[in-house]
Amino acid sequence: MRNRDDMTFPMEEHERRLEALRQRMAERRLDAVIISDPANILYLTEYQTPVYTYFQCVVVPLEKEPFMVTRQMEASNIEARTWVEDYTTYPDTGDAIETLYKALCERGLGRKRIGYERNSYFFPAYHQDQIKTALADGELVDCYGIVEEGRICKSECEIEVMKRAARATEAGMKAAWEAVAPGVTENEIAGAACEAMFSAGGEYPAVLPFVTSGPRTMIGHATWEGREVKAGEHVYLELGGCYRRYHTAMMRTVVLGELSGAMAEAENVMLSALDEAYKLLKPGVTASDADLLIRNIILDNSSGASLITRAGYSIGISFPPSWDEGYMLSLKQGNSTYLKPGMTLHLIPWMWGIEGDKTAGISDTLLITEDGCESFYTLDREFVVKG
Numbered sequence: 392m393r394n395r396d397d398m399t400f401p402m403e404e405h406e407r408r409l410e411a412l413r414q415r416m417a418e419r420r421l422d423a424v425i426i427s428d429p430a431n432i433l434y435l436t437e438y439q440t441p442v443y444t445y446f447q448c449v450v451v452p453l454e455k456e457p458f459m460v461t462r463q464m465e466a467s468n469i470e471a472r473t474w475v476e477d478y479t480t481y482p483d484t485g486d487a488i489e490t491l492y493k494a495l496c497e498r499g500l501g502r503k504r505i506g507y508e509r510n511s512y513f514f515p516a517y518h519q520d521q522i523k524t525a526l527a528d529g530e531l532v533d534c535y536g537i538v539e540e541g542r543i544c545k546s547e548c549e550i551e552v553m554k555r556a557a558r559a560t561e562a563g564m565k566a567a568w569e570a571v572a573p574g575v576t577e578n579e580i581a582g583a584a585c586e587a588m589f590s591a592g593g594e595y596p597a598v599l600p601f602v603t604s605g606p607r608t609m610i611g612h613a614t615w616e617g618r619e620v621k622a623g624e625h626v627y628l629e630l631g632g633c634y635r636r637y638h639t640a641m642m643r644t645v646v647l648g649e650l651s652g653a654m655a656e657a658e659n660v661m662l663s664a665l666d667e668a669y670k671l672l673k674p675g676v677t678a679s680d681a682d683l684l685i686r687n688i689i690l691d692n693s694s695g696a697s698l699i700t701r702a703g704y705s706i707g708i709s710f711p712p713s714w715d716e717g718y719m720l721s722l723k724q725g726n727s728t729y730l731k732p733g734m735t736l737h738l739i740p741w742m743w744g745i746e747g748d749k750t751a752g753i754s755d756t757l758l759i760t761e762d763g764c765e766s767f768y769t770l771d772r773e774f775v776v777k778g
Contacts, residue, residue, distance in 0.1 A: 392456070392474045398437050399635045400548050405474055408435060409451070411541050416534075421575045422503035423452040424534050425491070425522075427514040430708040430716075431538040433636055435472040440465045441595070443513060443710060447473070452500065460491045488518050492525040501526060505565050506534025510718075539631055539719050544733030545707060549637065550758060553707065553735060557639040557756065557767035559593025559632030564641050567600065567630065568775045571645040573622040577602045577615035593632045597714040600630035608750040609743070612718035623648040627750055631714040637707055638714040639767050640737045642752030645775040649765035653694040653746045661753040664688040665772065672736075672764040674755070678726035685722070685740045696742035703738040706756060734759040735767075 392404055412435070416424060426432055429447040433439050436449055438459065444650070452573055458477035466480045469618040481490040495501055505526070508514060510533075523531050545553065566587030571581045581602045602615040603624070605624040620626060624647055631640035646654060664685045671684055685702040704717035715737065720728055736759070741752035751774070756767045 393476050395474060398472070398474070399552065400437070402474065404546060404548050405435070406435075407546075408541055409457070412451060412538060413453055415537050415540060416451070416506070419506065419532075419537070420504060421506045421534060422609045423450055423495075423500050424496060424506040424537060425450050425514075426508060426538055427511045428508055428538070429513065429710045430636070431508070431542070433708055434538060434542050438468055438473045438475070439636055439692060439710075441711075446491075446513065446518060448491065448514075450491075450495065450498075450500070452498070455498065458494065458498065460487070460494055462487075486523040488525070492522060495526070500529070502528045504530045504532065506532055506537060508535055509533040510535045520581060522536065527688070540688060542707065542716070543719050544633050544731050545735055545758075546733070547593065549707070550733075550735075552635055552637045553639055553756075554767060555592060555684050556632045556634040556637050559588045559591045560630060560639045560756075561632075561640050561768055561770045562591035563588035563593070563600065563630050563632060564628060564643055564770060567602070567628050568626075568643060568645045571620060571626050571775075571777065573647060575620050577607075577618050577620065577626075579602055580620075580626065580628075581615040581732050584628070588630070588632050591632075592634065594634060594636075596631050596633040597638060597709040597711045600628065603750075606748055609748060620647065625654065625749060625751065627752055629752060629754070631706075631738060633709075633714075636709065638709050639735075639756040640714055640754065641704060641768065642644065642739065642741055642754035642755065643768070643775065644751040644753065644773075645777065647777050649778070650774065650776050651746075654749070654751065654774070655695060656692055656694055657742045657745050657751050658753070660689060660692045661742060661751070665738065665753065665755055668738055668740070669757075669764060669766075672730060672759060673762060674729070674731055674759060676730050678722045678728045678730070679724055681730070682722040682724055682726070685738070687739055689742060692742070694742070694746045696745040697749055698740065699743050700739065700741075702740065703736050705734060706737040707735055730759050732759055732761050763775060
């Protein structure tokens with residue numbers, strides 16, 4: 392490892408992460424692991440590039456120094472961002488998996504028991520078949536989740552980075568709701584949000600803001616399309632600020648004109664769901680318990696709205712196309728995972744189908760503490776009503 396003092400996290404943090412990973416490797420009797428998921432690579436090394444569609448990986452042997460394999464063009468990211476000293480590259484005309492195979496053999500790993508992330512989007516089946524064929528004298532086994540076990544609970548260093556992401560989230564949301572007015576387009580609102588997030592120190596997020604108005608709020612995960620906001624309508628806003636690939640996310644709702652009875656009820660229901668969740672969420676509560684609490688509160692309304700998704704999910708390191716870590720932990724029925732200190736969750740008690748044609752949301756990103764939970768935000772949660 393190259394000792395350096397210009398990284399996001401101190402070397403002690405990286406040494407801790409690496410040692411914890413090796414302990415899990417030893418428990419699974421693995422001689423090495425091939426880590427290809429971009430978020431997991433970043434967690435271990437701080438390596439990142441937006442062009443992660445080319446094959447890249449960090450190989451962590453149980454007893455030797457880690458090394459990386461990546462596209463030649465991206466090697467500068469290893470030098471500029473990481474503690475990794477040993478790496479091998481391939482040109483655009485080269486064969487990434489052949490390069491990986493040779494790198495493994497050159498380091499005495501060609502006949503070893505090696506773990507790989509079978510679930511990784513960025514280690515496709517044809518690549519997996521290729522490396523399995525090449526390593527016929529060794530043993531390849533699925534090690535899905537071996538890095539995520541360390542990622543799910545954030546360290547104090549990571550929480551500080553997420554607080555910086557939260558400041559960008561708040562700046563973007565405040566600018567977005569201030570931009571909402573009759574005659575303004577969704578594009579202009581999104582532009583205001585992005586400018587404020589980036590000016591507040593935010594970096595490119597895994598997902599750009601969701602901005603929809605009026606009837607378009609009923610379209611799941613839609614975002615701006617140039618529509619002009621009209622008087623009397625509402626605007627749904629959801630965005631995630633990012634700092635060093637760590638995210639926090641937030642939903643808010645802006646209403647132009649008077650608040651109807653149904654929308655006022657929806658606001659109260661979502662605020663109540665968050666208030667009750669703050670009381671419930673702590674170590675020892677299950678993901679299913681949290682989901683059931685929020686779901687029951689949302690369903691107890693007279694507007695016809697419902698919660699058609701999970702009630703929340705883990706959030707932290709992400710690359711496009713999604714800011715969530717929901718594959719690590721989702722608040723949903725049937726999930727008996729216990730909450731632990733250091734988990735960070737985006738809680739989403741949103742309501743779909745208010746009066747049949749409106750969607751609104753109020754959400755929070757929070758940290759599970761030793762005896763409860765706390766929000767990353769100070770921004771008002773209530774609907775923003777503009778007469």
